[in-house]
């Protein structure tokens with residue numbers, strides 16, 4: 001016993017102390033739960049353009065898998081409002097927001113981040129669903145012409161923001177230029193209410209809200225720039241004023257209206273995931289409710305029920321489930337109404353079905369006061 005080193009003593013006494021604590025709290029050593037990753041099944045997930053979400057099982061089938069995804073950075077000029085205002089956007093896979101990634105808790109996500117030679121800047125990805133090295137940001141810096149592969153374990157169930165974070169002022173600049181999206185980590189048993197009853201949904205809408213900071217010329221008109229590099233210093237000046245020129249859902253002001261309106265049927269249940277990478281938001285469905293709401297995005301917590309508006313913190317995502325009860329036009333927006341109506345953060349939802357007079361009836365049409 002006298003020959004024990006100080007390190008051995010600390011190690012053994014630590015084990016004695018730690019074992020009962022771990023038994024009480026259910027904490028397990030990481031090694032005990034680490035599977036042989038080389039033996040896990042691999043599943044390729046095809047990325048789709050938001051507001052659509054990739055095909056997935058609501059309830060996990062079998063053991064954890066490795067979900068393979070590929071994100072290609074695309075620097076491109078996009079039109080951001082009905083007046084034809086342009087922005088040199090930075091995107092994951094060409095869309096704002098970037099595509100949704102879906103896996104189940106304890107799955108592994110193996111992400112290939114590609115920065116094609118045609119781009120001009122360095123990019124990376126910080127995934128709020130991951131653990132370690134700045135959310136993967138420290139391991140994924142890719143210059144034009146490079147790619148990197150990151151694998152992480154999805155330990156927490158919920159909806160999470162991911163975004164580019166290359167360093168310094170480039171972090172907010174890349175984010176407010178479009179470089180953010182959502183990863184949804186579903187509980188292996190699927191979503192459930194506070195009594196453990198399964199919550200089902202027919203489809204997912206992936207809503208990404210962004211604030212844009214477009215410089216104006218001396219006449220007050222939004223400026224067009226030759227290139228991304230040309231736009232950067234003046235865009236940063238507008239950003240320093242903290243007042244966005246646009247607040248948009250779907251990459252442009254009122255992007256999901258007209259032919260691009262969101263569509264549903266009476267009786268259909270939709271899981272609406274709302275991500276804002278930079279500013280808080282107040283999602284609200286005019287004409288409906290959040291039947292179940294995970295405002296903070298954690299599926300490990302019980303959902304709130306029957307809400308009108310909820311808060312999403314900047315740099316996060318929240319989720320709500322709603323079953324449509326009436327046909328007609330709904331508006332899904334940020335209920336900061338200035339951001340919604342003057343900024344552009346509003347979408348239309350067109351719902352087909354049969355009207356229910358019991359829920360609402362126009363008793364008298366607008367007319368002269370009798």
Ligand SMILES: [Cu+2]
Nearest residue numbers: 123124164174
């Ligand atoms: Cu970037």
